[in-house]
Amino acid sequence: MENWDRFFNEFYPAIYRYTHSRLRDREAAEDITQEVFLKIAKNYGQYDKDRGNLHAWVWQIVRNAYTDFLRSRGRKKENTESYLDVDLDASPTREHNIYASDDIERIMKIVENFPEDDQELFRLRFISEFSYPEIAEVTGRTVNAVGVALHRIRERIKNAYDRKN
Amino acid sequence: MLMIERIKQYFKDLRLRRLLRRDFVVPKSAMEKTRVLFYEALQNQSARTHTHSSYVFWTRYALTSLFALIFIGGGIVTYADRTDVPATHPLYTYKLLAEEARLQSVPLEKKIDLEIEFAERRIRELDALNDEAVSTQETPAMDTFSTSLQAPARKATSSEDNSESKTNKNKRNEKREQLKIQVKENLQKHLKSIEEYEARRVKSKKKD
Numbered sequence: 001m002e003n004w005d006r007f008f009n010e011f012y013p014a015i016y017r018y019t020h021s022r023l024r025d026r027e028a029a030e031d032i033t034q035e036v037f038l039k040i041a042k043n044y045g046q047y048d049k050d051r052g053n054l055h056a057w058v059w060q061i062v063r064n065a066y067t068d069f070l071r072s073r074g075r076k077k078e079n080t081e082s083y084l085d086v087d088l089d090a091s092p093t094r095e096h097n098i099y100a101s102d103d104i105e106r107i108m109k110i111v112e113n114f115p116e117d118d119q120e121l122f123r124l125r126f127i128s129e130f131s132y133p134e135i136a137e138v139t140g141r142t143v144n145a146v147g148v149a150l151h152r153i154r155e156r157i158k159n160a161y162d163r164k165n
Numbered sequence: 166m167l168m169i170e171r172i173k174q175y176f177k178d179l180r181l182r183r184l185l186r187r188d189f190v191v192p193k194s195a196m197e198k199t200r201v202l203f204y205e206a207l208q209n210q211s212a213r214t215h216t217h218s219s220y221v222f223w224t225r226y227a228l229t230s231l232f233a234l235i236f237i238g239g240g241i242v243t244y245a246d247r248t249d250v251p252a253t254h255p256l257y258t259y260k261l262l263a264e265e266a267r268l269q270s271v272p273l274e275k276k277i278d279l280e281i282e283f284a285e286r287r288i289r290e291l292d293a294l295n296d297e298a299v300s301t302q303e304t305p306a307m308d309t310f311s312t313s314l315q316a317p318a319r320k321a322t323s324s325e326d327n328s329e330s331k332t333n334k335n336k337r338n339e340k341r342e343q344l345k346i347q348v349k350e351n352l353q354k355h356l357k358s359i360e361e362y363e364a365r366r367v368k369s370k371k372k373d
Contacts, residue, residue: 004203004204012191013191016192017186021189033199034195037199037203042206104185126181126182154178
């Protein structure tokens with residue numbers, strides 16, 4: 001891997017957002033992401049370029065780091081902040097931001113009731129912003145299976161959202 | 166129709182991703198801090214890998230050189246032994262080494278045969294050295310005869326050449342004499358060994 005800058009810029013946001021969405025703890029997400037990158041630096045010699053599957057390799061490290069973090073804290077999950085704890089400056093208008101945050105709060109609550117695999121797919125696609133082939137690499141499914149599963153997730157979110165409204 | 170649905174879906178996904186991106190904002194300071202640590206770790210790791218790979222390289226290099234040396238050395242020794250090189254040959258020492266190795270690797274019965282074979286070799290070597298000495302002793306007379314026939318203009322230079330060739334010949338003669346002594350000593354050793362082995366063989370036969 002020669003282009004480490006590109007690698008870092010692509011994976012840092014994806015890993016940070018993923019861990020943040022799972023833990024809802026910014027500091028913990030920062031720590032885990034940092035830990036993941038240090039592990040990548042230490043173990044990149046073990047990554048087999050010819051076999052490919054970079055996303056799967058990185059995501060295995062992410063999962064391990066996440067599990068280690070939970071184990072070190074001695075708990076399964078802890079929500080220290082609300083989904084409404086957002087960066088107000090990131091949005092052009094306050095009205096739009098409030099609307100967006102409200103929307104996200106609802107969607108995330110709906111997603112949390114999904115099975116673990118579906119939550120994972122949702123996070124990979126909408127939070128880490130992976131493409132279908134990348135998700136297929138990480139989850140070990142085919143691209144078509146990923147497409148079908150995500151379509152179902154969308155439908156379920158839409159139905160649940162409409163029901164709540 | 167399906168295409169339009171897909172495009173609509175794409176834009177819905179895009180909107181949702183944008184909303185989520187606002188919710189899970191990546192902290193720039195933490196990102197830059199991690200970037201620095203990541204590059205430091207990469208550098209340390211690459212330095213460690215480099216040291217390891219250079220160690221592997223030199224070990225391989227040394228082992229290959231060692232095997233090559235053993236292979237070539239073995240070839241030279243075998244060649245010297247098989248072709249029975251004369252005492253004046255540069256590989257003569259290797260021939261003696263090969264003989265020693267062969268002696269160490271055979272049982273008592275065969276040692277006597279080998280010692281006899283080697284003693285015969287020493288005798289042949291001595292003969293060769295003596296023959297060489299006789300032939301070179303004749304050459305000075307031939308040289309003087311040929312030089313006396315040459316033109317007086319070349320007299321000065323030829324006298325210098327003669328003095329040089331004389332010293333060279335003297336050196337060669339000295340060396341040959343030394344070799345003769347060495348070969349004779351070796352021959353004595355072989356004869357002594359033959360006697361010893363023979364005595365041991367007789368003893369062991371008596372015991373039986």
